[in-house]
Amino acid sequence: MGSQRRDFAEFYRESRDNCLRAVLVTVGDQDTARDLVDEAFARAFASWRTVSRHPAPAAWVVRTALNANISRWRRRRREVPMPDPGLMADPAAADAAADRSVDPRIMAALLGLPVRVGEGASST
Secondary structure: OHHHHHHHHHHHHHHHHHHHHHHHHHHOOHHHHHHHHHHHHHHHHHOHHHHOOOOOHHHHHHHHHHHHHHHHHHHHHOOOOOOOHHHHHOHHHHHHHOOOOOOHHHHHHHHOOOOOOOOOOOOO
16 A cells, blocks of 8 residues: 555656646636645546556546536536625525515525535626
8 A cells, every 4th residue: 555655656756737737728727726726636546447548647637626516507507696694694685686486485494405515606
């Protein structure tokens, strides 16, 4: 196991910058690219026995990071942006901000959902 860790550590040192650049070109945001590449390297480490035998382990990491980005995008595109919770606490502001075609029971259920923590609000 120690040899595998050393092999992975060497692979990580040699590949991390190139993998980050490749993902950054596609994603366009350095923080997001870094998160995706970190996640991909964590997956590579967890499956290092298999990944180390891949013909291009760095390409595996990049593809895994880009796949994770696609999965994030798919989850987020289904999200509906909600008005500021502070506005929703004021019924008059809620009436002004809410679309009148939305059933109030649905709006109440949506307002009862937990706020996403750590990733910020979706702007789209």
